[in-house]
Amino acid sequence: MTSLLLQDKSTNKYSPTDELNTLIHKYPQFPYFVMLKTDIQRRGIYYTQAALEKADPTIHQMAGTHIFGTRDGILTHRPEAFMLRDGTSVLTTPTPLEQNPYIVDLRNDKLTLVDGQNELEEIEYWTKPDFYNQKTKSGIPMNLIASARPQRIYIMPNRYCFFWSNKQNCLFCDIVNNLQKQKKELHMPTRLDPDDVEETVKEALKQNGRFTAICLTSGSDYNGNNAFDRETDYYIEILKAIGKNFKTKKFPSQLIATAFNSEQLGRLYEQTGILSYTPDIEVLNERLFNWLCPGKAHWVGYKEWKKRLKDAVPIFGRGYVNTCIVAGIELAQPYGFKDEDEALKNVLTEAEDLISSGVNVVFTVWAPRPGSVIGNQKNASLEYYIRLALGLHNLRKKYGLRLDHDDYRRCGNHPDSDLARIL
Template identity: 20%
Template sequence: MRESDLINDLQTRGMRLVDPRVGHESRRGGAGPSDHKAVTIGDTTVMVPVHTAPAFESPYLVDVPDGSGRSRIMRNGTEIAKVSFPSRPRFYDLTTADGIPYNKIAVLHSRDVLATTVLQTCIRYESRKKTCQFCAIGQSLAAGRTIAQKTPEQLAEVAKAAVELDGVKHMVMTTGTPRGADRGAAVLAESARAIKAAVDLPIQAQCEPPEDDIWHQRMKDAGVDALGMHLEAVNPEVRARIMPGKASVPLSKYYSSFEAAVRVFGRGQVSTYILAGLGDTVEDILAMSERLCALGVYPFVVPFVPISGTPLESHPAPAAAFMRAILEPLGTMIVRAGMRSEDIKAGCGRCGACSALSTYEKLKVSA
């Protein structure tokens, strides 16, 4: 099995662990890749579901590490591949000047990506009638694994330590959507400015499209290197059903905001997250991706992962064949558009750990 196909299969089916303690803590709840664990296959580190319903029934079993720190992935008693797990980051053992554990401020994603949710609350999450049905932003806060708002000073302190102690290469800052026309851009700009004053670290900011496009330049001037504005779903009917609050921001606003952002950050430095498996067809996603590539926006398509405790916890994950039908032609599309994940300065597309997309993209580059 090709590495790209194995990663795709693992990310849709998940994996079972003989020893769940292997590697540093898995991600549960929160706003980022949740109910996952980071695993390195060959030279590629990816996030694979371990705490989801599909994962509990996965045909893939990962055994305990051998003397070299590598584990076997087994399927029906046959070894499929060797994997390893990133170790616990050293910065996790520290606390901020005001007594907050660093891993409540920001966490390590993949091998070298620092991630944080600046505001752990969201206007979309306040009402079941408006919430994104897949979102677990409130879970980690309720469980005491994070704090409601990270200050610029805290973020700068933790980012500096993560670079110095663990070799972090770039940072993702997302946020719940606050009330206000900037849709979170203001707090992201404030945070980026403080981080860049403390350490030279490329930053991706993620928010809904601000009402006024001037915020793109303000974020850029504050030190944001790349921007993510996430569609999640692309068909209007699916958007209205799955995320009724966020769908009140029309696709037309996303298109105009994408155009404005690309003028500021450049082609390939603006991206959007698309969750495949929520109801959009292969054709829906590829048609949207073609439009995004024409705009200079990197379409980061990832398999939907049903998270425990959300309204969609029993929704099935997409089949590996469904994902491959999207990712293979999408890899070609992205390369033809002159946008590659490795050229993104910071963020989810550069990291690539939540999707097999970058591995399909590299197949097209080497072909």
């Protein structure tokens, strides 16, 4: 694969840039398409007008329901994602030109990924699922109730995080600022009704072969007799509604939520069909966790968050408890690591502690967004993300830990889990 791409360099047609060429040679065990995907997520995407006109809303999946905003701060119906020619899924973050993103342009009537003078790859927009054309009985477009990832139904029941209420929001997050735009411009409901969710899932499942799992994610809600009781109750309500579409008690599902206590987690597992649990720790360093995630630090704490991750393994099983980190955020200044080698060593050491206990660790590439507190910073180098992806992948191999609901088939947003394709 790589050698064919390199042979095209003299013609400047579908050839990698000098930086990609250097890293391809330095890390021959790292697939080119996963490397390219990682760099696209690292730098962002800019769609030219010609490329946008090629996006057909009757066919293609357009953005609109995502819980987070974009790097350019604009909320509009642009393509949600595209595929590279090997089938690699790339969720995109539209980015201003002055930040040097990759460009999707129309070249010879083909959608083409461009970097400077290099035409890298022909790409293809995602096709939208059938349920996007439907409305619920209450009149809400179903694409505002759920969206689609490669093979999963993606539902965001509550688009508000209560950490923002007392200014304890994660410094890299823009969920509430993005929500305000969605409510104003898209008439997006803040909190979903379980009946609408049940009806949308039922319609989505009519498209045979399209979906293999369901994922729920929302902002945190610390309200209740015990912290996060109300969040737990709401998820139980939503999951029970979804479960009406299945004949078995358990169904392929993932919950991305807060790190609940043992009583809350027990209720979730026993009363619903949930199979996989993902409390995202965001950053693997206690000092930086306290700075970057003040709400999580205040209401749970770093050591307790890790403990709750490990305590969930006997309930769900090895590989069915996951956590995600916002990779590169550990280098944010002024308090983050100043050296990438030091940062990488810290992350992988902390990750091994979790992975050896049966907790999967995956990463998303930090995309600094203007609606967040530290949205004016830059993320890490491409080589850093390559080394981190290889490190996490090798730890999963070392401890025999398989990925399921956060893998490339269902999610497609974690470059390290894309490496599972080569196992």
